[in-house]
Amino acid sequence: MSLFRAETRRLSKRRFTRSFVIIALVVLGLIAGGTAYTHEKTTAQTRAAAEAAADQDYQEQLRYAEQARVNCKKNPADFGGDCDSITGPAREDISSDQFLTPQFNFRQDFPAMVIAWAALLALVAFVIGASFVGAEWNSGGMMNLLLWRPQRLRVLSTKLSALLTWLFGLSVVTGAVWTGLFWLIATLRGTTEEMTPGAWQSLGLTGLRGLGLVLVAGMIGFGVASIGRHTAAALGAAIGVIVIFQFGLAIVLELAQARFYDAYLLPAWIGAWMAKSYEITDYNAPCDFSATQGCEQPTLTITWEMAGSLFAAVSIIIVGVAMWTIRRRDIT
Known part of the structure; x- marks a missing residue:
C-alpha cells in the first residue's frame, strides 16, 4: 500500500477525527433545524x-x-x-x-449559511490537522515511520497531501448536502425565486472561497503542530492568537485610537475573504465634510484578493517552516 493511501486511511479511521466530524455535523444539523423551525412559507x-x-x-x-x-x-x-x-x-x-413568520429566501439568506458552514469546517480542519500530525510526534509514531521511510520531507508532505485531500472531500460532500438541505428548506418554508445563473455563480464562488478557508485552516493547524511537535502547540497558538492578538490587541488599539484598528484583527480579513470585501470605518479620525453627503468618516476597504494573499502567505510560511524543521532538527 502506498504511503498516501495509508495516511488517508489512517486519518479517516482515527476515533478523534470521526468524533469531531460527527460533532460538527450535529451542529450543522441544529443550525438547519433551527432555520426551518423559525421560518414559514408565506401563503x-x-x-x-x-x-x-x-x-x-x-x-x-x-x-x-x-x-x-x-x-x-x-x-x-x-x-x-x-x-x-x-x-x-x-x-x-x-x-x-x-x-408574518419570516420565510427563508434562498437567494438572500443562504450566503450567510455558506459562511457558517465554512467557519465551522475551518475550525474542524484546524483541529484535525493539528491532531493528525501532533499525535504522531507525541506518541513516537513519526519516529517509527521514519525508520522505514527515512525521506523526511516526503513523509511530511505526503501526510499534508492526505490531510488536504481528505478535507477537500469532506468539504465537497458536506457543502453539497448543505446546499440541498437549504434548498429543501427554502422550497418548503420559504422561496427559491430569483435564483438566476448569476446568483448560482455567486453562491458557487462563495463556496469555493469557503473551501479555500477550510484548506488554509487545515494547513496552518498541521504546520504549527508539526513545528511544535505536539497537538497542544497548535491549540495553544490558536488560543494565544484569539486572546492576545485579537481581544488584547483590539483593546490596546482602541485605547490608542489607532486608525482603522479593525484591519489588524483576523475577523476583518475572514469577512473580506468570504464576503468579497470588508469596509472599515475610522471613527477616531476627523470626518470629511461634503456639501451633499455631510460629515463622512474615512473608510478602508479590504478586498478578497488582499485577504487571499495574506492567507496564502501565512500558510506557505508556516508549512515551509515545518518542512525546514523536520529536515534540520533531531527526530528523537
Whole structure:
C-alpha cells in the first residue's frame, strides 16, 4: 500500500477525527433545524391571518388611545393638558408584514449559511490537522515511520497531501448536502425565486472561497503542530492568537485610537475573504465634510484578493517552516 493511501486511511479511521466530524455535523444539523423551525412559507392563508392580526392590533391601539383621552380629560395635568393630541395610529401604520413568520429566501439568506458552514469546517480542519500530525510526534509514531521511510520531507508532505485531500472531500460532500438541505428548506418554508445563473455563480464562488478557508485552516493547524511537535502547540497558538492578538490587541488599539484598528484583527480579513470585501470605518479620525453627503468618516476597504494573499502567505510560511524543521532538527 502506498504511503498516501495509508495516511488517508489512517486519518479517516482515527476515533478523534470521526468524533469531531460527527460533532460538527450535529451542529450543522441544529443550525438547519433551527432555520426551518423559525421560518414559514408565506401563503394566502398566512397572509390573511397576518392581516387579521394587524386589524386586531389596530383596534386595540385605538382603544388604548381612547382610554388615554378619557384619562386625560379627568386629569389634564398628568398629560400636559392637550388631550386632543392623543390619537391612535393610522391603519397603514400597522403593517401585516410584522405579524408574518419570516420565510427563508434562498437567494438572500443562504450566503450567510455558506459562511457558517465554512467557519465551522475551518475550525474542524484546524483541529484535525493539528491532531493528525501532533499525535504522531507525541506518541513516537513519526519516529517509527521514519525508520522505514527515512525521506523526511516526503513523509511530511505526503501526510499534508492526505490531510488536504481528505478535507477537500469532506468539504465537497458536506457543502453539497448543505446546499440541498437549504434548498429543501427554502422550497418548503420559504422561496427559491430569483435564483438566476448569476446568483448560482455567486453562491458557487462563495463556496469555493469557503473551501479555500477550510484548506488554509487545515494547513496552518498541521504546520504549527508539526513545528511544535505536539497537538497542544497548535491549540495553544490558536488560543494565544484569539486572546492576545485579537481581544488584547483590539483593546490596546482602541485605547490608542489607532486608525482603522479593525484591519489588524483576523475577523476583518475572514469577512473580506468570504464576503468579497470588508469596509472599515475610522471613527477616531476627523470626518470629511461634503456639501451633499455631510460629515463622512474615512473608510478602508479590504478586498478578497488582499485577504487571499495574506492567507496564502501565512500558510506557505508556516508549512515551509515545518518542512525546514523536520529536515534540520533531531527526530528523537
